[in-house]
Amino acid sequence: MSLPYILIALLVLAVAGYIVGRGKALSSAGGDSRELHSLPGYYGWNVVVSILVPALLLLIAWLIIQPIVLDSQVSSKISEETIAASSLDLIMSDVVRVAEGLDLAVSQGVMSADMASSIRTELTDVRSRLGEIGVALGSEVTAETLRAAQTYRSISGTGLLLRSIAVLAAGLIGFAVGVMRTNKDFRARNVVETVVRYILIAAASIAILTTVGIVLSLIFNTVEFFRLYPAADFFFGLTWAPSFGGGSELGIVPLIWATMYISLIALAVAVPIGLFAAIYLSEYATSHVRAVAKPLLEILAGIPTIVYGLFALLTVGPLLMNVFGSGGALGVSWMSGASSVFTAGAVMGIMLIPFVSSLSDDIINAVPQAMRDGSLGLGATHSETVKQVILPAALPGIVGAILLAASRAIGETMIVVLGAGAAARLSMNPLEAMTTVTAKIVSQLTGDADFASPEALVAFALGMTLFVVTLGLNIVALYIVRKYREQYD
Template sequence: MSLIWLLGLVLAIAAVGYALGRTRALSSTNGDIRKLHSLPSYYGANVALKSAIPALLVLVVWLVAQPLIVSGVVSSDIPDSAIPEGSSRGLVMSEVKRVAAGLDGAVAAGTMSASYAASAQADMDDVTKRMRDAQQITPEALTPEILTAGQRFRAMVAQGKWAMTAVVLALAVAGAFWGLRESHAEFRARNTVERVTKVLLIAAASLAILTTVGIVLSLVFNTYEFFTMYPPLEFFFGTTWAPSFSGRGGSSELGIVPLLWGTFYISIVALAVAVPIGLFSAIYLSEYAGPKVRAIAKPLLEVLAGIPTIVYGLFALLTVGPLLVSIFGKDGFGWMQSGTAVMTAGIVMGIMLIPFVSSLSDDIINAVPQSLRDGSYGLGATKSETIKQVVLPAALPGIVGAILLAASRAIGETMIVVLGAGAAARLSLNPFEAMTTVTAKIVSQLTGDTDFSSPEMLVAFALGMTLFVVTLGLNIFALYIVRKYREQYE
């Protein structure tokens, strides 16, 4: 049974339980609602919650735990001789999972029967051919050990799904009967439902934290796997980025320094464009523009924030790049060879960040107390002097926080860099040369058939972990500054 159908059945049982619980509560008082402790809807909700919540909780835990348990059991049965030199048991398990998924896909596509997919006498080349005919991803070399492990993984997952279905449906039905037994006049259904609702709200509030923890753990585990295969010192301090996919990482040089340099260089150019324009726009809108102009100009400026980044990337590739070549290329100053360069990506990324800087700075400047302005005017200062000597210094912590948040947004940008900056990993001060960033290389490393058995693929997680730490540090620093500013003026 598919997961969608299972969820549908659980919700259907809960809905039926709601109707029966409400009806049973009313019948216990012969239809006199005044004799009930709670409203009839609370009795129905009590049945529905006790039917759905335990079943769905077990479903979630089962979906999380089953892959770990099955992987552990299958992995322990793989002999050490089946693990190639330079690889690891975890990477072999990724191939086993790919084989299991390929067998499922081939059975679903009709290129092999279910009995043949589970057969211990299946021919390696024939199985590989049938999976490829079904357009499934296959390992480079399918070995008997990996095929056997894949077949066992597939069988255990199928058995686990049937067991999960039986347990979840049994819990849903048992919860419904439990709730129905409580549907009588003396039961405090309202209190129970309110407590459960509070717990659900707390769980929803914790979801973002748990999601962040899950993201970090996935990055940490795969980064650790990468550093078991590639020296950390060479990764963090190497000045050459030259991955080779011909083998399993024997001749690759994976130094992150040129990627970090390109990331920060493009971000600096973007901030050099976005900060002055965004800040001046915020000053005009908050200090000079009238209500009518502000009501029109600010929404129009913030429209830029809603444009997809791929559109900005196309704008960089088709418009800004050729324009810069016509000015700084062979027919102009002779500094620029092609449209893909740091300057191209930086200018377009800066345009994208303008509404980000402008909107935050505008809100921060408007938060400066009017009494400070009135005091400056009372001392004879002009409007421009008041802005320079009173408003901006008072708003400076918040403006710095806005700039740092914009910087973290620039560091994490991908599509503008991919289309506007090129793919060259180099250390150079020339803004008219092509460079690349950490995010662009993450995309390129994971493009195509991903085989997580080599450092060239796993390096994407190390790059992502490095970028996560950098942007997290910037965000924490920016939020600290903004919070300190708000505590001062609120």
């Protein structure tokens, strides 16, 4: 029985459980719902809970454990020499693909079930047979792979059967227990509410799980990468030249350099504009101007980054080429292509303007009015008040906001993928194309990368670096901002 059917069966069982539970509770109270401890519905839900909770937990556990067991069983069928010649991952993915192909063949009636489990590579061209039904296999199917695939099918088939039986049995036992416990004095509401409470806790824990997932997926693959490529070369290498044929040089320094350079340009655009806009909006603008200008500026924040990427690649880049490129307005040829550090940085700066301005706006508004009154009451002009009282008071908050903006800039992907260029370079010229950490994560993990190669795994090490840097910035920034808020609470 496949997954959807099991779920449907459980659902049917649950509905039945609700009706039976509610009915039994009512009849135990002689049909008078006032006699019950809880509202009748709670007794129904109690049965539903006692059916679904064990059954679903079992199902989830099964879904996690079965592939692991399956993997170890099947991989034991594959000889050491084969693994040495290729990699276990690759062979296993072949095995799985063949097994799925056989499944498909059986379900389409191209092969009988017996045939699928007994065919031999010596007798049948498995690759072409599977090709006929649309399963494309990269390489010829070896006898070993086919045998492993057949083992895979038989174990997973048995597993599926056992799974259906176990899950449904758990549901039925839950049904029985739930109904048995139902009587008019049973505190059904408390039971249901406890379960709901645990569901709420589970939902809240997803945030932790996500972080754990991020950290684990980064760490495992990064460790794998450092096994294949020396960490010192990665962190201190000055050249980035991946080649999928091997012999890559994967030094992160040029990527970090370009990332920092672009982020600096972005902040140089966004911070003054954003800060002055925030000051004007919160200190000078009449409520009408504020009501119009603030949402308009915030539109910039709601535009997806792909739009900025396209804007950089197709509008700003060519525009800069017309000025700085060969044959451009200035008659200099400092720029050789539309993508450059400056293109990406400037556009990213535009994107960050509303980010800086709305954060600073909040922070400036948090400075108590009494502070302004005190300064104005002494005869300070408004700008003196802003420069000498409000900004110093708001400084920690603004620094926090700028750090958050910096973390945004470092982690931004689409603008640099499209606007900054693809070649890693260590150069001071902002009009030259360079490439960043995020852009390389994308390029190393898309396309036909072999996940076991250092060229693909390096993306995880890059991701780890990115994660650590942005996390550090965020924690510091959030800490500063929070401290700042407390100061005026």
